[in-house]
Amino acid sequence: MQLYSFFNSSTSYRVRIALALKGLEVDYHGVNLRAGEQRQAQHRELSPIAGVPVLVGDDGVSLTQSLAIIDYLDALYPQAPLLPSEPLLRARVLEVAQLIACDIHPLNNVRVLGYLQRELKVSAEAKDSWYAYWVAEGLAALEALLQRYGSGPYCFGAQATLADCCLVPQVANAERVGCDLQAYPRVMAVYEHCQAQPAFQRAAPGRQPDFIQ
Structure with a gap:
């Protein structure tokens, strides 16, 4: 592949x-x-x-x-398997994955941030404020979902799922740009557990052939 x-x-x-x-x-x-x-x-x-x-x-x-x-x-x-077969648990995993992929990420990706600066002429400070606001909105919702329905070291139990595949990159991005993440203890516990696992380490940005310092 x-x-x-x-x-x-x-x-x-x-x-x-x-x-x-x-x-x-x-x-x-x-x-x-x-x-x-x-x-x-x-x-x-x-x-x-x-x-x-x-x-x-x-x-x-x-x-x-x-x-x-x-x-x-x-x-x-x-x-x-990254998507559980049990219907409700599968829906919970998709709920978290789509919260990240559909509600948080699209507002903060490279194309959107570039358009804000290039076409709308917002300042770097305004762009950073935009990023932090939407990350905070999304992670607060994510924290609530995981507090309510999550369990175990991963988002949902003892095995990584699609939810964890989405959570880790989103939190890594938020950390990279200096967002305050103290208000999301359950999110951060999952993130830190994942970061200690070999598969997540192999996938990390710094381990890729095209990594740029």
């Missing part, structure tokens, strides 16, 4: 975690989002939205969108 990724992309990070948890190897292709490589015609052939990740299977199947990729991998390689 081929993975088109950027070391610091949280969506790519989710897929790398899923691959590592399942023990799957891929050929890694770095796509430098900072240099605009995702907008080149060759990459747009793979990703119409000009983004990462893109997974290309051995059979030539090409998929974009991290949640779709992980769902596909889970169906194809059922070892270490």
Whole structure:
């Protein structure tokens, strides 16, 4: 399999975690989002939205969108399942994953932050305030869900799920930009547990071939 990724992309990070948890190897292709490589015609052939990740299977199947990729991998390689079979627990995992992927991340990704500065001419301080506000809104909701329904060292029990694949990159991004995370003890307990696990360590940005200091 081929993975088109950027070391610091949280969506790519989710897929790398899923691959590592399942023990799957891929050929890694770095796509430098900072240099605009995702907008080149060759990459747009793979990703119409000009983004990462893109997974290309051995059979030539090409998929974009991290949640779709992980769902596909889970169906194809059922070892270490990331989506539980029990209906309510599956829904809880998806609830957390979609809170992160649909409510938090889209407001704070590179394209949105770039548009705020480039087109709307907001200051760096205003951009950082925007980021911190929406992260706080989202993580407060995430904390409430995990306090109410979560258990164990991971989001939901003793095994990592799609929820953990989404939580870790989001918290890592928030840490990187200096957000105050003290108000989210359950979120941070899950994050710290995951960070100590070999699969999550292998997927970390600093371990990727295209890592830039």
